[in-house]
Amino acid sequence: MTQRSFAVIGAGMVGVCCALELQARGHRVTLFERGEPGGETSSGNAGVAARSSLVPLNHPGLWQALPSLLGNRSGALRYSPAYALRRVARLAGFLGQARQRPFEQTTKALDALIVHSRQRHRHWASEARAQHLWRHDGWLYLYRSRQAYEAARSIRETWSGFGVAHETLDAHALRSVEPGLGSGYPLAVWVRDADSASDPRRVVQAYAALFVNNGGRLLQAAVQQLTQASGQGWLVHSAGRPAEAVDEVVVALGPWSPALLGELGLKVPMLYERGYHMHYGWNGVQPLVRPVYDTGAACVLAPMGRGLRLSTGVELNDLDAPASSAQLDMAERAVRTCLPLGARLDTQAWTGARPTLPDSRPAIGASSRLPGLWLALGHQHIGFSTGPGTAALLGSLVDRQPTPFDPRPFAPGRFRL
Template sequence: MSNISVAVLGAGMVGVAAALALQKKGFQVTLLDRRAPGEETSYGNAGVIARSSLMPFNNPSLFGNLPTLLKNQSASFRYRPQFLLHNVGWATKFLANARASVFRETTTALDSLIRLSMSEHAQLLRASGAAHRMRDNGYLMAYRQAAALGGAALARERMAHFGVSTEVLERDHIRQLEPALNPIFERALWIKDTWSVDNPGAVVKAYAELFRKQGGQILQARLKTLEPLAGSRWRVVGDAGGAVEADRVVVALGPWSRNFMATLGVHVPMAYERGYHMHFAPPAACNISRPIYDTAGAYVMTPMEQGLRVSSGVELTDLDAPPNPLQLDLAEAAARQAIDMGERLEPTPWLGRRPTLPDSRPIIGAMPGKRNLWLAFGHQHIGFSTGPGTGAILAALMNGEAPPVDAAPFRAERFLKA
C-alpha cells in the first residue's frame, strides 16, 4: 500500500468517486465536506446516467435561441441581469464555445467521459450493494408537437455519430410504454442506453459507505482554505480551527469550488445553473417507469423512492441568491397537464446549484503552478453521471499512469494559469 495521503474536498458524486478511485490505487484517502456524503447537488438531480448528456447547453443552436432566452420569460431558462453583468467574461466565453468546432470537441470529450463513467458506475453499484436502485429502461424526450422533434436534429445527429441507441415513438407507442401519461405528446425520442436510479443521494451514500468499509476516512467540516507546508504538502483548514494535513489535495467542491479557489488567489470562470425540484404523490395507477423530459414544459419528471420528482430548468444567478420558485411553479403546471401527480410532499422546494465552466466540460487534472493540488469540478448538469469516470481519470493521472480516456480536453490550463 502507498503511504501517500490525499485529502479529497467535497463529498458529492465526483468527490466520493475520486476518493474510491484513489483508494483503489493504494492512496491513503480522507474525504471532507461540510455535510454528509450526497446531501448537496448530488442529492437533487434527476437521477439519470445518460449517453445523451453529451449535448452541452452551449451548442450551435444556442445562437438562434438567444432572442427568446434573453427575454427572460422562458420556463427552461431564467437569469438575473446583475449576475450576467458581473460575469460578462464567463458569458462571452460561454457563447464563444458554442461554435461548431468547439462543440464537436466537447461532445467527443463528454461522450468518452460518459461511456467510461457508465462502466465505472456498473462496478460501483454492484460493489456497494446499490444495484437494486438502477433501472436500464432508458429515458424519454417527449414532444407535444411532432414538428418540434425536427428542432432536435443536431442532438440526434451527434447521438447517432457516437452510437447512442435511440428510437422515435409515435403517440400510441408512448402510451404503451407509459400508460399513465395523458395523450398530449405526439412524438418522443427514446434514449435506450440510459440508466436511472430511484435515489441519487442514496447511491452516493452507498458509494461513500463502500469507501469507508475499505479503510477510507470521512470527516465532516466546513472548509475554509489550504495552507502550503514544507515538502509541497498541504494543510486543509476549517473555519472552526480544525486542520488536516495531506501530501496531496483534490478540490471537488462542485459549485463551491470557485469561492474556495479564490482563497488561493485563483479565479475560476464558473457560473451557477441553479435548479429546483419537488416530490409529488401520484395515485398508484398514475406513475411512470422511467425519467421523462417534457421539452415544451421544460421539466424532467423521474419516479423516485421519495415520490415523483419534478425538476425545473436553469436559473442563472448567484450561488446563494434567494430562492425563486417561479420556474418550478411553471414546471408543475405543465407536468399536471401530462399526468395526475397528486399533492406536493414537501413544504418548500429543494434548491441545487450546477457548476458550469465556459465550455461545459469539467476540469480534471493538476492545478498549474501549485504542486500536489488537483482539481475535479465544473460538471454542469452531469456530475452524477460522470463522477466515476472523473475519478478514474484523476486517479490514473495522480498515480503517474496514462488515463483510461484522453484527459487533454479536461485540462485545467484551459482557464487557469500558474
C-alpha cells in the first residue's frame, strides 16, 4: 500500500480517531487543532457509548410528540423560532426522515457504526492506557410512571429487534442495581449493551497523546482555508504559519465543518442541537455508579471525575447564539423532585452543539465533488462514542480495502458533499 500524507482538521473524538487510524495504516498524518484536543464538543458530552443510541431523535414516534414540543416548553427539545424559520428546509428534511422506511435504514446503519466503535474504543483505550476512564456496566432509563414507561414501548421493540441487551427493573430491582437512586422511579430499563466514560476530555487527550507518542504531528493551528494545490494535493492555510502541503485532507470539525467546507462550495445541511451541562455535588448516601437518563426530566446524569454531570436535552439554535439557562434550570428543578442533587459546582454552564445531518447519519467517506477530500462529520448525539468506528470505516475506504460495515448509508454524496 502506498503511504500518503494526510491533514486531519479538528481534534475532537472523531478527528483524533481518524488520525490514529490513518497512522496505524502507515500514512503520514498531521492533526490540526485550534485549541486543545477534545476541548470542545467531545469534552462536554455525557460520555455514554450505548447500543440503545441507534434510535435517533427523528424516529417515527416524533410525530406524536410534536404538538407538545412545538409549545417550546419541553425539557427534551426547545428551539429558537428565528433559527427554525431560517432552517425550515433542513428541519423539514429532518422530520421527513421520521418515517418507518428511513428509520429502518438509519437504525441499521447506526447500529453497525456503534457496535464497531465500541470494539475499537476498547482497542484504543488499551493502547493509550486509558481503560481506567471507561466503565462497562451499562446505563439506565428511569421512568416516573408506568404510563411513561409504556409510551417508550416502540423504542424497546426496536432495541429488541437488534438484540440490544436490556432489561426492565421494578423499583426494588432498580435499587439493587443503583442503590443511590431514591424511590421516585417505579420502573427503569437497564441497557446492558453500554459503556461510559468518567471524563470524556481525558479520553480524547489520552488518544491524542498516543497519536503523538507514535510519531504523529499535532499542530495547534486554526485552519482558515483549504485550497487545491496546482497539480495534485491540498494546501492547508492556518493563521500565522506557512501553508502546509499534503496529499489528502480529512475534515472532522464537528459543528464547525460547514464554515470551512462552505468556502469550497460544499453546502453542509447541518442542524445544531445545542445542549448544556453543569456539575453537581450529591447529598445522597450512595453515589450513582453509572449514567442514568431521567426521562421525566429529559436529561442525563452521569458520574464524572468532577461531580455528577447533568446534560440537557436539545436546543435548536445557531451555533454561536447566546446561552440560555432555561433548559438547564428546568431539568435541575425536575431532577431535584426525585434525587438529592447537591450544589452546582461550576460557575457557568458548559454549552455545546450536537452536529446533526437531516438523516441523523454522519457523513463518512470521500467527497463526491473534490478529489482527495475526505469527510468525517455530523455525528449528532453519538460522536463521542462513534469516533473510532468512523475512523475504521474511513481508513478502509482510504486504502480501498473491504470495509468493516456498509459504507453506503454514510456516503457524503447523499448530500452532494
